[in-house]
Amino acid sequence: MKQTFEFLCRFPEWLASDQTLLILDEDAEGLVNLAGNFDVMALHQHNHEHAKQLGRTSYFSFDIRQTYQRIIIDWPKAKRLGELLVAFAGSLLAPDGELLVIGSNKGGIKSVAKRLKESELSADKLESANHCSLLRIDGTHGEFNLDDWWQSWSIDSLRISTLPGVFSANKLDKGTSLLLASLPTLAGDVMDFGCGCGVIGLSVAKQSPDANLTLVDNSLMAVLSARRNAEQNELSNITIVARNGLRNHPKARFRHIVTNPPFHEGLRTNIDMSKAFLSDMAKLMHLKGQLWAVANEFLAYEETLNHYFKMVKPIARESGFKILHAQAPYIQK
Ligand SMILES: C[S@@+](CC[C@H](N)C(=O)[O-])C[C@H]1O[C@@H](n2cnc3c(N)ncnc32)[C@H](O)[C@@H]1O
16 A cells, blocks of 8 residues: 555545545555545546445546545655646635644645745645655645646647646657657557557547547546647547556557556556556567567667567667667567
């Protein structure tokens, strides 16, 4: 269980109440298993699915139409996202409700008071132990409007908007840029796995109006951003799917998969997870399918790719990134 949630076990009466909402960041597995009647707002599909399986009321959306007596935010690694969640939670609080934030020193909990000062909110420490703290947020909350939180940038003729917490929130990532520069024109069914704001998939869709794009991401903020970007760039050959990994992806035969695959889960690096994604991608591909992946130089994906594809080669290297091109997946049972 995530260390910070050990705090919550000290307050069973909070969790027992159906008037409590927990807002969960990525690596909050286990928390949803705690006994209690609390509701969940999950920022990631895997926590949302897990909460629903346990019969909890869980939201993977900002469309929450009830107020809560107590809201507890798991402070996310992206600080601006933390500020957004505090503003959103403020709009859901009952008039005498209580807003709490939990987090670890490593996750930046010590900077919360400073970050919220600008919004004229105070953050007082209620508990701390094991390098973690529980804070109570007081002050007057303003109106919340998700439209106030977008940032935008452009690449070629594409306008890209992002919500806080999305990868490459205010500019194109160097690795993604190298991948885009290395791609030929693609046709047929194409997947962008771990699409973030959708910049790779959108660029392919724009360049190849005949391609059918499927963009997949686990994160609510990414999926909302990719949807807005498909709409504002008037691209209709795109389907955006909120999904945790590819294990449960419906059977399909993609001609191409393009990806800047994740290798972090919350604050932790997890290379085995990325390798498992590459193997799952191979299973979803056409027999003559091609995979285009960007990776940091230090990530040894070649061995994994050689295991699942007949031909694998690096096709570009720059600024600590490499582009791996893999073709013709072996049939996997
Ligand atoms: C390195 S970022 C790439 C984002 C985007 N493609 C780009 O290049 O700007 C990896 C993305 O994978 C997503 N991701 C992480 N774990 C995932 C999972 N289990 N299933 C689907 N997507 C996941 C993250 O939310 C993130 O948007």
